[in-house]
Amino acid sequence: NNLTAADRVFVECELFLDGLKPDREYTVLHFARSQQPMPIHAKLDTAAIDLVYLGSINNIIDISLIRKITEAVVKIKPTRFHIIGEGETKDRLISELNATGAEVIDHGILFDPLEKQKVFDQCHYGLNIIKPNVMVGLTMKSLDYMIGGLPMLNSIGGDTEKLVEEYNLGFNVDRRTLEELAEKITHEEPEVAETRRLNMQKVYLEFFSEETFFRTLDEVNA
Incomplete structure (x- = not known):
């Protein structure tokens, strides 16, 4: 008004x-x-996929979509799902992930940037997944992923969707093509993964x- x-x-x-x-x-x-970007020392397991969710685990994150993404990846490669954070729907998230056959690794809350980076360095993607009816263009967790040089799987529209697409920061998630997304994630070339990590930090510094x-x-x- x-x-x-x-x-x-x-x-x-x-x-x-x-x-x-x-x-x-x-x-x-x-x-x-x-905060300045963290040094990247990626140690990615080529025989498995490591995903991570960082942040509050509350009623605006799309647990159903997170489960479907994980299910699609598990069908192709063994999957570990790391969780950094707490929240009222955390038990449900863990239960849904366990049902997919993925190994769930709960790190609790990590405030130390170095400890957080140790997790990021072993993960292929960070999840930025929010329910479609929530009007959000950017999230603070996106900045954490950028600082750590961790590419994103993103469902947020607007600004973040454009950045992911324009600067090759990972993938925007289309609920209709999750099997195709899983294929891309699990068959990614190492040099492509390295480029995306660097792109994340460049976008952070620029914007x-x-x-x-x-x-x-x-x-x-x-």
Whole structure:
């Protein structure tokens, strides 16, 4: 109701503009982190697939889709599913994953960036999976994956979907083609995987670093 009184509108992501439809000038000001990208020491198991979910395990994550993705991958290769985080639906997530035949590894909550990176370095993909009715264009877990150089399996539309597609950060998940997605994940060439890890960190520095945040503000005030 008060947007009309603003001299300038800042939006966290471009997706929010679809709901706001501001009739005046606006600036996309992505949330940012001061943390520098972590050194990558990937040690990927070629005989299995390691996936990880990081963050709060609550009612907006799409546990059903996470299970279906895992089921499709398990059919092709042995799969380990790492969990970093807690939340009210964690027991259900673990139960659904166990039912797929994947090995579930619960790391609990990890605040130490080095400990978190040790998990990322052994994982092929981080999951960024939210229910389709939730209006979200970006997530903080995406930045964690970017800092750690971990490619994403993403179901979030808007800004994140565009970044994944444009900068080769992993795969946007189409619920209708999960078997095809599993084939791509399980038969990925090592050099492709390495490129995606580097791409994640490049995108973080370009769009979500503290330097970029303040540069955007300076440009607005110039």
